[in-house]
Structure formats: C-alpha cells, structure tokens
Amino acid sequence: MMPLSLPMQTVESTQVGEPWLNMTIFGLFVAVTLVIVLRASRNTKTAADYYAAGRSFSGPQNGTAIAGDYLSAASFLGIVGAIAINGYDGFLYSIGFLVAWLVALLLVAELLRNTGKFTMADVLSFRLRQRPVRIAAAITTLAVCFFYLLAQMAGAGGLVSLLLGINDRLGQSLVITVVGGLMILYVLIGGMKGTTWVQIIKAVMLIAGAFVMTIWVLAIHGFNLSTLLGAAMETAGNPEIINPGLQYGISSTSQLDFVSLALALVLGTAALPHVLMRFYTVPTAKEARRSVVWAIWLIGAFYLFTLVLGYGAGALIGADRITAAPGGVNAAAPLLAFELGGPILLGIISAVAFATILAVVAGLTITAAASFAHDIYANVIRKGNLDPDGEVKVARRTVVVIGILSIIGGIGAQGQNIAFLVALAFAVAASANLPTILYSLFWKRFNTQGAIWSMYGGLGSALLLIAFSPVVSGKETSMIQGADFALFPLNNPGIVSIPLAFFLGWLGSVLAKTTEDPQKQAEMEVRSLTGVGAEKATEH
Amino acid sequence: MATESSPPEAGTAAPVDFIAYQQNPQFKELRKRHRSFVFPMAVFFLLWYFLYVLLASYATDFMSTPVWGNINLGLILGLAQFVTTFAITMGYVTYANRKLDPIAADIRHELEVTAPEIFTEQPGAKK
Numbered sequence: 001m002m003p004l005s006l007p008m009q010t011v012e013s014t015q016v017g018e019p020w021l022n023m024t025i026f027g028l029f030v031a032v033t034l035v036i037v038l039r040a041s042r043n044t045k046t047a048a049d050y051y052a053a054g055r056s057f058s059g060p061q062n063g064t065a066i067a068g069d070y071l072s073a074a075s076f077l078g079i080v081g082a083i084a085i086n087g088y089d090g091f092l093y094s095i096g097f098l099v100a101w102l103v104a105l106l107l108v109a110e111l112l113r114n115t116g117k118f119t120m121a122d123v124l125s126f127r128l129r130q131r132p133v134r135i136a137a138a139i140t141t142l143a144v145c146f147f148y149l150l151a152q153m154a155g156a157g158g159l160v161s162l163l164l165g166i167n168d169r170l171g172q173s174l175v176i177t178v179v180g181g182l183m184i185l186y187v188l189i190g191g192m193k194g195t196t197w198v199q200i201i202k203a204v205m206l207i208a209g210a211f212v213m214t215i216w217v218l219a220i221h222g223f224n225l226s227t228l229l230g231a232a233m234e235t236a237g238n239p240e241i242i243n244p245g246l247q248y249g250i251s252s253t254s255q256l257d258f259v260s261l262a263l264a265l266v267l268g269t270a271a272l273p274h275v276l277m278r279f280y281t282v283p284t285a286k287e288a289r290r291s292v293v294w295a296i297w298l299i300g301a302f303y304l305f306t307l308v309l310g311y312g313a314g315a316l317i318g319a320d321r322i323t324a325a326p327g328g329v330n331a332a333a334p335l336l337a338f339e340l341g342g343p344i345l346l347g348i349i350s351a352v353a354f355a356t357i358l359a360v361v362a363g364l365t366i367t368a369a370a371s372f373a374h375d376i377y378a379n380v381i382r383k384g385n386l387d388p389d390g391e392v393k394v395a396r397r398t399v400v401v402i403g404i405l406s407i408i409g410g411i412g413a414q415g416q417n418i419a420f421l422v423a424l425a426f427a428v429a430a431s432a433n434l435p436t437i438l439y440s441l442f443w444k445r446f447n448t449q450g451a452i453w454s455m456y457g458g459l460g461s462a463l464l465l466i467a468f469s470p471v472v473s474g475k476e477t478s479m480i481q482g483a484d485f486a487l488f489p490l491n492n493p494g495i496v497s498i499p500l501a502f503f504l505g506w507l508g509s510v511l512a513k514t515t516e517d518p519q520k521q522a523e524m525e526v527r528s529l530t531g532v533g534a535e536k537a538t539e540h
Numbered sequence: 541m542a543t544e545s546s547p548p549e550a551g552t553a554a555p556v557d558f559i560a561y562q563q564n565p566q567f568k569e570l571r572k573r574h575r576s577f578v579f580p581m582a583v584f585f586l587l588w589y590f591l592y593v594l595l596a597s598y599a600t601d602f603m604s605t606p607v608w609g610n611i612n613l614g615l616i617l618g619l620a621q622f623v624t625t626f627a628i629t630m631g632y633v634t635y636a637n638r639k640l641d642p643i644a645a646d647i648r649h650e651l652e653v654t655a656p657e658i659f660t661e662q663p664g665a666k667k
Contacts, residue, residue: 249600289636519557522559526651
C-alpha cells in the first residue's frame, strides 16, 4: 500500500497506522448502521413502507435525515476547502445552499406532502395528463439523480486516495465498488426506513464532528472571529482572502458565472427529487413543515461551522500545503482535523466523510428506483395494473441496476470535478423541475403542454449549454482535452436555462388548445392546502 | 405504527364537487392567508439574496469595507443572510400555526364528514 503522504508531512511515525485506523472507524460505522438497517427492515412490507418508511418519521427525525441527505461530501470537504483557498468566495456557496431552503419551506414542502404519494411525478401529474407528464417527470428525476450520484461516487474515489492512502486507479475503483455494494445492500434491505436511519446517524456524526472542530479552532484564536481572520490573512500572505472576488472577480465572465451559479443554487434545492421524496416519510403536512425547520437550523449551523473551519484551515495549515496534499482542495478539512486532534480525530472525520457519501448515495438510489418502479413501470408500462408488492419487487431490482450503473459511472468519472457535477445537478433540477412544480401548485391555467415544454425545454437547454460550456471543452480543466467547442462562455447554465423553462411553461400553457379538467385543479388546490385525505382522519 | 394514509392515485374520478369547495368562503380565506404570506416573503428573500449576490460579485470594494477589526461589510451581510433565513423560518412557523392550521383543520374535518369513503382509509385495506 502506498504510504499516506498527507500526515507524513507533519508526523512521520503515523504514516502506516493511520489508514488502518481510518478503516476501522469506518468499519465500525458500517457495522452499527447495518444492524440498525436490519432491525428497521423487519417492518417493511408495503410500498408505503418501502418508499416512504410507512410515513412514520417525526418532523425532527426527518429534518435531521434531510440535513444528512443534503450535506454531501461536496458541502463538507468542498466548502471548507474553497474557503481555505479562495476565502470569502467559498462562503458564497454556503449562503446559496441555505437560503434555498426558504423556497422549499414557503412554497413547496407542505403542499407537496399533501398532494403526492411517493414521487415528485405524483404531484406534477396530479391534474395534468398522466402518461406524458409522468414520463417527463421521471426522466428529469433520473437525470438529476444520475449527475448527483456520479458526483458522489467520483468523490468517494478521491476521498480514498486522501484518507486511506490508496493512490492507484485500481485500488480506488475497488473502493468505489465496495461503497456501491454497501449502498445497494442498505437500500435493498432497509428501503426508505433503513436509508433514513443511515442519514440521521450520519447527520449527527457530521454536525457533531464539525461543531467540536469549530470550538477547537475558535479556542485557539481566543474565540475571536477577527483574530481568526487575521491569522488566515497572515498565513495566506494575502489580505484579499477576507474580501469577495478572489475566485469570481477575475473577469466579467466569471462574475456573470457566479450570478448564474447563485440562481441555480437557490432555485435548485426545492426541486431536487431526493429531497422532495423525504417529505413523504412524515405523517402530516405539519410534520413536513417541522422537518424543514429542523433542516434549516441544522444546515444553517453547519454552514456557520464551515466558515470557521475554512478560515481555520487557511490559518493553521495554509493554502500551499492544502493544494500540495493528495486530494487538493478537498484535503483542507481532514488536514485540519489532523492538525487539531492527531490521527484519532482524522480517523473520525474520515469515517464521517465516508458515511456522508454512503448516506447521500443511498438516498439518491432509492429516489431513482422509486421513480422508475412507481412512475415508469407501474403507471406507464403497466398502466397502473400492478399490485404494490409487484411494484416494490421492481423497485428492489432497479436498486441493483442503478447501483451497478453508478459504480461503473463512478469509476469512469474518477478525477472529474465534484463541485461541477453537483452544481450541474442543481442547475438541471432548477430548470427541469421547479417551474412545473410551482406552476402546478399555484397557477390555475397551467396545463399539460406547458408542463411538457417546460420540463423538456429546461432539461434539454441545461444539458445542451453544459455540453458547449468550458466545463466540457476548451480549457485545461475541461473534461475533454485537446478540443474546443465551448460556444457558451459560462460554466453554469442556470441564468439561461431556468428563465427559459419558466417562459416555456407559460408559453406552452397559453398556446395550448385543450384545457384541463377544472375539477382536478380544484381538487389539487383543496387537497394541497388542507391536507384532506393525506392525513390520518381527525378524531371525531 | 402510524396509520398508512395517503391521497388516492391521481386520475381516479372524484365524486366530491371540489369546484364548489374551492369557492367556499372559508377555503378562499385559507388560500388568501397562505398566499398573502408566502408570496411577498418569497419575493422579499429572493430580492435580498440577489442584492447580496450582485454586491458580492460586482461591488467588491464596497463589500471589503472594514467594520470591526478584520470583519468587513461582506461578512456581516453574509451572516445577515443567515439571520434573515432563520427569522423568516420562525416567522412562517408562527404564522402557519396560528393562522393556517386551525382553518385547514376545520375544512379537512368538514370534508371528512361529507365524504368519509373518499378521505378516510378503510381499515385493513392497505395493511
């Protein structure tokens, strides 16, 4: 095994023992969660049990699970690293990721909980023509899940090289396969209930770990934020690190790119299918609301921690040592853990980072499987003539297929920019899903043609603009080297594709010749606001 | 275990006259209360967020103004985004608990009494 070079720079004697410590702590996490998943799976019988955990979770539990689902490795390692190196511009991500939850809280969560059953397509096809809308919604769901999955799996590979000292491609591929295999096992056995428990445990570990490190960093700097910033400026040798513009202020294109990214972040969250599906695991709309409130507090607190951790890594380790470490920018948080608490804290933080990837991947897989089994197979191919047991059987098989696909994709995507893939998933979600979600909840005249135009237009334009962006070709950091067909100057397509999708939804609706059933529109509105039929009957 | 209760598959014919319910003054009041809170609030936080994004992107000198020690205006406005997000969240919860939930529960109760066969699960049907 290759020696782990990152702690080697600081403590020579721990270079070999540490990967084993990391693996032991991670193995412990896997063992504990596996027992919990097995226990949870005992009561999983119906489709509602499998997809929605029997709607048995409370608001606080679900809120914690949402935080576990949302705070991916990109948020933790990515943002800490971005702040450590680019200073203030890294902080801008956190703000977009957090403020976005207000869209979910105010406009989407409760109404969605009241009108849907298992998937996003349930809501979107409620009052429109079933087949075309369901197919479109399932396609956009699968597209978003796929990009998000790729990002997480590629992230797993990168993390391994950093934390376990496995630097060769074969070893990394092996670890991706192990992570994928574990995830298949969790989702197959535990369904949504098992997945939710994995996310809850992971969220608690992640937030607690970040909290301890935050207090530690602040204690070193006399609990004074100004002192910490001063130390970061001193280590960086650049006072600009506390000011905006270090990363995005280079040119007018990068400035516009940042606005585009900000738009995708704030509008993408409430349209991420795996986040939306979590709202079905609670019994009532009121619990859905409590879930979001808990999620906002936990996620907000976590991003405040990352601000301290990012500048802490900048001050105590410095950008030069971070970029030189294997894993580059993503190494900031683990390096900081090592600097503070030695090999034990590094081991814990490494296990947390692995758990993070595992939990997010499990959530994405069950969402994609539910969308295929419930929307495409049961409702479109079998036209609803399938009993729930048969549907769950299909969902379980889909889990295996998606798991294998994501392992292959993850191996193929090794070395790709993780943050780009995640931002891409947000942009695709905001373009393809959000306009249709908002229109069908709030606009009476919205119809099938508008939904189809908006979803395919949003998805297509987002994908097309990405294909012709500098991310894919024309730069040293691009996916395809030695070619330049980057006709679109921005990395993120949001600023074009999101307004376009809203426009197409409006245009398609006003140009449509057929009208929708006003009864269904009225039913959706009454159900969405009152929760009638979606909740346990009130005690009389 | 929680009772399994979820809306029926979309597409089933509704024997309840929902259009009439949509015109019900109590329901109209609920919808008005909901929209009169969430729409202005959504406009406000999106404008405030994009004002911040544009300042951070195009007015870097202004955002770099030192306020206290090494803490500058950009950091304070960024933290203010956290504060407003938490404040709007708490404000909405208070509003929804007081102004939305009671009236929604009334209507739900009324509908359940009118058409129990649609809105309440048959025992044993899904178990």
